[in-house]
Amino acid sequence: MIEVKNLVRRYGNTVAVDHLSFTLESGKIYGFLGPNGAGKSTTMNMMTGYIGATEGTVVINGHDILKEPTEAKKCIGYLPEIPPLYMDMTVEEYLEFVAELKEIPAKERKEQINTVADRTGVTDVRKRLIRNLSKGYRQRVGLAQAILGKPEFIILDEPTVGLDPKQIIEIRALIRDLGRDHTVILSSHILSEVSAVCDHIMIISHGRLVASDTTDNLMQMMDARHTVDVELKGPADEIRASLNAMESVTKVEETEAPEGFFSAHLYTDGSEIRDRLFHLCASNEWPIYEVHYAKASLEDVFMKLTSDDREESLAEAAQDKEETAAECGADSPEDPAGSDAENDAAAPEESGSNASDDGNTEAQE
Numbered sequence: 001m002i003e004v005k006n007l008v009r010r011y012g013n014t015v016a017v018d019h020l021s022f023t024l025e026s027g028k029i030y031g032f033l034g035p036n037g038a039g040k041s042t043t044m045n046m047m048t049g050y051i052g053a054t055e056g057t058v059v060i061n062g063h064d065i066l067k068e069p070t071e072a073k074k075c076i077g078y079l080p081e082i083p084p085l086y087m088d089m090t091v092e093e094y095l096e097f098v099a100e101l102k103e104i105p106a107k108e109r110k111e112q113i114n115t116v117a118d119r120t121g122v123t124d125v126r127k128r129l130i131r132n133l134s135k136g137y138r139q140r141v142g143l144a145q146a147i148l149g150k151p152e153f154i155i156l157d158e159p160t161v162g163l164d165p166k167q168i169i170e171i172r173a174l175i176r177d178l179g180r181d182h183t184v185i186l187s188s189h190i191l192s193e194v195s196a197v198c199d200h201i202m203i204i205s206h207g208r209l210v211a212s213d214t215t216d217n218l219m220q221m222m223d224a225r226h227t228v229d230v231e232l233k234g235p236a237d238e239i240r241a242s243l244n245a246m247e248s249v250t251k252v253e254e255t256e257a258p259e260g261f262f263s264a265h266l267y268t269d270g271s272e273i274r275d276r277l278f279h280l281c282a283s284n285e286w287p288i289y290e291v292h293y294a295k296a297s298l299e300d301v302f303m304k305l306t307s308d309d310r311e312e313s314l315a316e317a318a319q320d321k322e323e324t325a326a327e328c329g330a331d332s333p334e335d336p337a338g339s340d341a342e343n344d345a346a347a348p349e350e351s352g353s354n355a356s357d358d359g360n361t362e363a364q365e
Contacts, residue, residue, distance in 0.1 A: 001025060002047065002153060002185075007056035009042050009207075016042045018207035019056070026267040029179040031198030032187040035306055039207035041081060044157050047185075048078045061152065074102075077151040077182075081158040082314065083142030087131035091104045091122055091141055094130060095148065102119035102149040112148060120144040120174060143174065147182065154178060157187045172197050195298050218301050228266040228273060228293050234286035237264045242280055248273050261289065 001023040007015040017039045025031055034040050045051045047058050049065045049072065058065040063072035086094055095117065099109040117123045120140045125133060130141060139159060146154055156175065160168045177196050178184055188194050194201055195215055203211040203218075211218055232239055239262040243252045248271040257263035266273065274293060281288050 001061060003057075003059040004047065005057050005059075007043065007046060007053070007058065008054045009046060010054045016207055017053075020204070020207065020209055021056075022209055022212060023203060024153070024185060025184065026183050028199045029175070029184040029186060029197055031194035031201040032185060032204065033189065033191070033194050033236075033302065035189055038189075038204045038306070040189075040204060040348045041157055042207075043204070044078075044080075044155055044185075044187055046099075048076055048155055049073060050078075050080075055196040074149070075151055076153045076155055077146035077149065078155045079139075079142045079146045079157065079159060081161060083138055085130050085138060085141060088129065090127055090129055091117075091128040091133075091144075094141065095126075095144060096268055098145040098148050104149055112150070116144040116147050119147070119177070121170075134167075136163055136170065139163065139167070139171055140174070143171075143178075147178065152183060153185065154182045155185045155187075158189075159186065160188070160190070160193060168193075187194070191298050191302055201298075203302060203305050210305045211301070213296055218298070226268045226270055226272075226293070228268065228277070228291060229264075230266060230277065230288070230292075231257060231261060231290035232281060232286045234259050234284065238284070239286060240264075242284070244282065246273065246276060247271075247278075263290075286316055314347070 002064060004023070005021050007017055007020040008015070015322070020039075020043060025204070030235070032040050032043070035320060046053045047060075047065065049058075049069050052066060058072075060072040060075045063075070065072045086097070089097065092113070095113045098165065099113060114123075117126060120143045122137060122140050122144055125137055130138065133141070143156075143159070148155070158170050159175065163171060172193065175184060179197075179199075186194065186198060201207060201213065201215055201218060208363055230243075236257075240252060240254065243249060243264065246266075248268050249266050251267040251270055253265040253267065255263045255265065266277075274291060277291065278288070280286075
């Protein structure tokens with residue numbers, strides 16, 4: 001288990017990570033999602049002991065990363081955004097070097113190196129210089145060094161950045177395979193990647209955790225509007241009036257349709273309306289030419305949670321709630337004196353960026 005408590009990282013007056021707390025259980029693939037500059041890489045660097053936290057703690061299987069770094073780091077394998085490779089070494093030399101650094105017993109090194117090389121698909125290039133490998137193979141070598149020593153947790157920071165589509169598919173498949181034996185924490189700003197690979201998603205914005213759940217639960221938590229696109233054949237005026245009167249339909253947005261047809265986007269309160277829509281059309285003998293049901297995607301959830309407007313609306317809602325509670329307390333006959341307590345709900349808005357852009361030109365095979 002990894003426990004992150006009230007983690008803070010400041011760079012001068014800039015707050016890159018702002019009182020971040022979460023717990024990672026064993027046996028899952030976690031997606032650490034956020035826009036560029038949200039604080040993902042900074043958080044991972046603190047989790048792995050690469051940099052110290054301004055405040056807060058990171059405890060890995062009971063070992064504090066700063067107080068017991070040796071024991072804590074035995075539990076984790078880390079692949080930064082730019083793999084820590086030595087270009088003048090062959091793949092085999094590099095993996096032997098990493099095995100020695102990780103203090104893997106000499107009698108076990110050969111077997112472990114063979115195992116990780118096979119698993120990451122670098123066996124065929126073991127004798128080649130790393131400088132001569134494509135970026136896809138370099139990422140594989142980086143993954144191989146991360147899983148040497150059989151760590152329980154594997155932390156991957158933007159593992160598919162700069163790869164071509166084929167390489168991305170291969171690396172994703174490899175990550176899913178690693179998830180069978182390890183707990184994987186995957187940092188990314190690519191939504192499709194996180195949804196395709198991860199069991200659990202954490203969304204970070206401005207250095208703060210704004211959501212943590214499965215993809216489906218996140219969309220339900222957002223209480224997103226559902227939309228049904230319809231195309232019906234019949235009198236437009238009658239159809240429009242009936243749809244506007246339908247239970248759970250909050251808005252009918254008419255779209256262009258051929259003569260004798262009616263097309264519209266039906267916005268709902270989140271309830272399922274297709275059954276009622278079918279019965280309405282059947283009773284009025286309006287043929288249904290199209291019914292397309294959609295709900296909020298991960299992209300919708302991400303944009304809503306990470307936008308400044310969303311944060312401002314949440315702050316305003318919290319303030320309104322507090323003011324209402326205060327008014328109710330002041331009016332209550334059981335508390336004639338009212339309440340003098342004030343809640344400080346203000347949160348710092350500074351944002352920091354620790355994301356780095358990989359602008360290096362990679363050698364291709």
